[in-house]
Amino acid sequence: MKQEDSTILTKYGKDSGFKVPENYFDDFNKRMADMLPDVEITPVDTKPSLWQRVRPLVYMAAMFAGVWCMLSVFSHFTDSGNALRISEVAEKLQDDKSNVDDFIMSGSVSDYDILNYEDSVMMSNEEDFTNDQQ
Amino acid sequence: MAAREKYDEAQVVEQLHNQATCKAAFGKVIEHYSSQLYWQIRRMVIDHDDANDVLQNTFLKAWTNIDNFRGDAKLSTWLYKIAINESITFVNKKKVMNQLSIDDDESFLVNQLESDEWFDGDQAQINLQKAIATLPEKQRLVFNLRYYDEMKYEEMSEILGTSEGALKASYHHAVKKIEQYLGETE
Numbered sequence: 113m114k115q116e117d118s119t120i121l122t123k124y125g126k127d128s129g130f131k132v133p134e135n136y137f138d139d140f141n142k143r144m145a146d147m148l149p150d151v152e153i154t155p156v157d158t159k160p161s162l163w164q165r166v167r168p169l170v171y172m173a174a175m176f177a178g179v180w181c182m183l184s185v186f187s188h189f190t191d192s193g194n195a196l197r198i199s200e201v202a203e204k205l206q207d208d209k210s211n212v213d214d215f216i217m218s219g220s221v222s223d224y225d226i227l228n229y230e231d232s233v234m235m236s237n238e239e240d241f242t243n244d245q246q
Numbered sequence: 247m248a249a250r251e252k253y254d255e256a257q258v259v260e261q262l263h264n265q266a267t268c269k270a271a272f273g274k275v276i277e278h279y280s281s282q283l284y285w286q287i288r289r290m291v292i293d294h295d296d297a298n299d300v301l302q303n304t305f306l307k308a309w310t311n312i313d314n315f316r317g318d319a320k321l322s323t324w325l326y327k328i329a330i331n332e333s334i335t336f337v338n339k340k341k342v343m344n345q346l347s348i349d350d351d352e353s354f355l356v357n358q359l360e361s362d363e364w365f366d367g368d369q370a371q372i373n374l375q376k377a378i379a380t381l382p383e384k385q386r387l388v389f390n391l392r393y394y395d396e397m398k399y400e401e402m403s404e405i406l407g408t409s410e411g412a413l414k415a416s417y418h419h420a421v422k423k424i425e426q427y428l429g430e431t432e
Contacts, residue, residue: 119425124374126394129367130288137281144280144302145273148309153265 253278259317272309279322280305282395283329289390290333291340292358292365292375300336304329319404326405330387355379377427381420388413389420 253274261271283304288297307328308315315324341354359365359375367375378386387406391397399410406413 120374120393120421120428123428124370127367127371128289128375128394129365129371130285130294130362131364131366132284132294133364137284140284140298140301141273141277141280144276144305145269147302147306148269148272151268151310151312153263153268154313 255321259315259321262312262315268312272312275308275321275325276305279325283325286326286390286395287329287333289378289394290330290387291337292355293362294364296336296340296358300329300332303336304332307332320401323401323404330405334383373428373431374424377424377431380427381423384408385416385420385423388416389424392417 258271258274261267262275264271280301284297284301287300287304288294291297291300304325308325315321337354344354356376356379359372359379378389381389384406388402391402391405392399399413402408402413403410408416
């Protein structure tokens, strides 16, 4: 403000040139106080109600209850989650055992062995068929 | 002359809500605020007698509505609001009585200034008042509150219900217009 209106301030100052009669404010204050009509004042109720008094306690109890609920929900999920994961892993290991064995065995089986295996299966099937015919 | 009692706003507001003490408390409010409200009103309506009437109406209105004042805002903010509304209403009514347009502020205020026996400013002060009279109502209000009363924009914002940014812009425009007017008249 000071910078912006400095030109006006230095040239014209703050005296607006307006005047008031002598003792105007003292007279006005007395006159004004005397002319005030009677009014009805509603007293402000400063005594807090029961709800206003117990409200902080209720809010605090609700907050603690909320925290307790959250903790119990989280701990439930964490425990059952672990249990679930351990059993799942054990089951999976059990299931995958055969695959693991197959995988290890596949390294030592050659194409010749596979063809031999297929021939032997075919021959045993044919034998079964001739036996059934007889 | 008896020494004036120290004004404690919180205590006065409390006393205002007690039937037994409210009248005496309002007397303290009048004593404390009459001068600052008078000068704000005077700069809006210009004439001393008009300012006296508007100030009286301001305090009467505040007193009859004192039950509605719950101390949520500052007492000074509430009183300034009433004073400004009363001033604007008074100026508009007077312009209608003088058969002037509501927007014709300048000629009305200059006439008021020239006919006021309680104005004894020199030519420079007359020019400044004429320059202020050329401003739109809101800018005139903002300029008077800031320049003469050195009111903070924050408080002004509460009284006028306008953002601080808009008030700063209003004040800036007002200063520029006044400087331009004074530059042309010199």
